[in-house]
Amino acid sequence: MKTPFVTLEQLQAITAQYPTPFHLYDEKGIRENARRLRAAFAWNPGFKEYFAVKATPNPAILKILREEGCGTDCSSLTELMMSDRCGFQGSEIMFSSNDTPAEEFVLADRLGATINLDDFTHIDFLQETIGHIPQKISCRYNPGGTFSIGASKEGFQVMDNPGEAKYGFTRAQLTEGFRKLKAMGAKCFGIHAFLASNTLSNEYYPTLAGILFQTAVELKEETGCEITFINLSGGVGVPYKPDQPANDIAAIGEGVRRKFEEILVPAGMGNVAIFTELGRFMLAPYGCLVTRATHEKHTYKEYIGVDACAANLMRPAMYGAYHHITVMGKENAPCDHKYDVTGSLCENNDKFAIDRMLPKIDKGDLLVIHDTGAHGFSMGYNYNGRLRSAEVLLQSDGSTRLIRRAETPDDYFATLIW
Structure with a gap:
């Protein structure tokens, strides 16, 4: 079982200040890991x-x-x-x-x-x-x-x-x-x-x-x-x-x-x-992508749509890479629902999980996608005109700090010659 470095209560407070999706980093974990490496x-x-x-x-x-x-x-x-x-x-x-x-x-x-x-x-x-x-x-x-x-x-x-x-x-x-x-x-x-x-x-x-x-x-x-x-x-x-x-x-x-x-x-x-x-060893476990369930779809499969997409985390779409998902507040609930967890890009590979057994997910639930601290935000892109998300630092004292704001439409259009 993977345990997030942040609690539901903390996330609720953070998301009240910073809209999802965003990448969240754990300063305390980063520092401790760097010290373990140096000692080794x-x-x-x-x-x-x-x-x-x-x-x-x-x-x-x-x-x-x-x-x-x-x-x-x-x-x-x-x-x-x-x-x-x-x-x-x-x-x-x-x-x-x-x-x-x-x-x-x-x-x-x-x-x-x-x-x-x-x-x-x-x-x-x-x-x-x-x-x-x-x-x-x-x-x-x-x-x-x-x-x-x-x-x-x-x-x-x-x-x-x-x-x-x-x-x-x-x-x-x-x-x-x-x-x-x-x-x-x-x-x-x-x-x-x-x-x-x-x-x-x-x-x-x-x-x-x-x-x-x-x-x-x-x-x-x-x-x-x-x-x-x-x-x-x-x-x-x-x-x-x-x-x-x-x-x-x-x-x-x-x-x-x-x-x-x-x-x-x-x-x-x-x-x-x-x-x-x-890079990966130093940072991957100390970052996560925080996203919110926004839609559900019942067709040939069961889908949960979230407000993040492959533009925020490319690895699952590009490599079929596995990233663990925690449904916050339901950590101890049975994983008895099979879902594809999807983003909003017009590409069928825009999926964070395929046939993943998870607790029942309801609209509005906060999801933590683990191990995105390395090759997560950095591989982002703007396909479909999707805007890259914010980055937030959970500081060692428990407070948070915005370390990269989310892109705006003005950022997206800034390099165009009309």
């Missing part, structure tokens, strides 16, 4: 979490994370601009992009961000664009093939296909790239990789770390480059379904430490800093 990697003096801005691009959230010692991982011009405006500086910003426009490399360099190159050809492009190669540089590694760690003790198998991904250097390109970058003036090097998404296994990060640590040792021997950091990127997931096991970040950190001691320390690389880029 406290054994590494240089550890830093670079929060993936694309997951939740809101200044209020970014400022909370900065207070908790995090940096930002950016992949676009506007994400760099937002990080800058939120007070992140220099090495607090990691810029990882692909098919990168020149202006984005220019801004990343001006801000002093650590640039993580996605492709061998980007070395010359970067040089031509900014006129030099930064002294500190990183390269993204794609080992190709199929990545698998088999069955974990939780019974979950991690499999993905890096060879089908558009990202990263091949292994041979990594060696050639390090040599070329060194000859062009780079002094400090990093390695980055992302091999699987939303893994529910404490073994994923240690396995990835082992691959990257061994690669780092080989690259140092082959090129003589000084590797100062290794970025394990993202991929540590969250349990969207109530019966899925949650990752144990302390166990994950300990697993990475063992690989570090086993591989890097004997190679004389015990001073390498470990970085992470966790």
Whole structure:
């Protein structure tokens, strides 16, 4: 069973001030989770979490994370601009992009961000664009093939296909790239990789770390480059379904430490800093989409219409992703009604749930759609002219603060030339 981080009484008060739908975030949960992550990697003096801005691009959230010692991982011009405006500086910003426009490399360099190159050809492009190669540089590694760690003790198998991904250097390109970058003036090097998404296994990060640590040792021997950091990127997931096991970040950190001691320390690389880029793990459970039941329909199936739609949360429509739903005030009622929970878009995939067993839902009921704190609001769009919703922060003291107002028709029309 998933329990919302907000009560019905709290929501009734919040919705009296902010009309549904809106995304609600839990400041207390965000801070506690950031501290658990930091504690899990406290054994590494240089550890830093670079929060993936694309997951939740809101200044209020970014400022909370900065207070908790995090940096930002950016992949676009506007994400760099937002990080800058939120007070992140220099090495607090990691810029990882692909098919990168020149202006984005220019801004990343001006801000002093650590640039993580996605492709061998980007070395010359970067040089031509900014006129030099930064002294500190990183390269993204794609080992190709199929990545698998088999069955974990939780019974979950991690499999993905890096060879089908558009990202990263091949292994041979990594060696050639390090040599070329060194000859062009780079002094400090990093390695980055992302091999699987939303893994529910404490073994994923240690396995990835082992691959990257061994690669780092080989690259140092082959090129003589000084590797100062290794970025394990993202991929540590969250349990969207109530019966899925949650990752144990302390166990994950300990697993990475063992690989570090086993591989890097004997190679004389015990001073390498470990970085992470966790968007989903950092934020998903600490955000929810609050919506209200507005219609019911009885045809070939039973439908509940809500005032949110896929424009507010795209993942179920786009991926068939599961997001748990709590009918507030009916948490302990029997789930004896089968519904499709739908939005108002003129698309049949605009459904938050299909054939979901839920308590009887009445018009006016408040629904909490769980785990939308990452890749929720940020993936919103304006199809059908639907307007993007507000974002509200439930602060640690129990008060609320509007951190993004809802769009208005004037916003929607503002970029049009009549």
